[in-house]
Amino acid sequence: SDGDHAWQEVQEVATLALPVLAVEDEAAMEMAIEAEAGRPFNLRCELPLRAQLLRLAPQRHVLVLVLHHIASDGWSGAIAVDEWCEAYAALVEGRAPGWQALPVQYADYARWQREAPQQARHAQQLTYWQQ
Structure with a gap:
């Protein structure tokens, strides 16, 4: 907002970093999740979404997504989770996601x-x- 008028800024290309953190066990995983979720956002210079991949074992990972409340509400967040699950399933199955145009x-x-x-x-x- 410039004081009197609100605006929407749409970035055509946004880069979301996906750091990978190896964790030794479930306790370390929970601590890493809490640390990432508790870290404040600087909306002047970062997206209102962060991601981190926790590696518990070679074939066992946990994706941590932290979304600032300004970027989504509960209803939209549930839709996003459904879409991420569909994207993951499609990737695993080697197919295109079955999304419908909004x-x-x-x-x-x-x-x-x-x-x-x-x-x-x-x-x-x-x-x-x-x-």
Whole structure:
């Protein structure tokens, strides 16, 4: 926001690092998960999503995904988990993910909020949150 106007910035290409950390046992894995989840985000210079791969054994890994609350709500987060699971299953099975095209994008929703019937309601909500 620039003080008066909000905007959406869409990055065409974003790089998400996937550091790999070897852990010795379940206790070390839990400590690593807690440490990653507890590390604050710097939204000025990093994505609101972090990933880390914990390696417990050559064929046993745990993917840790930490998502800042500004990037998603609970409903959207559940959809993202379903899509990640589908992507993983497709990769393992050597096929393309079976995703359906979304009929509505976030930018559509934001535009609808600014249309005339929604402006009064939006103004009321904005006043509420500013107070």
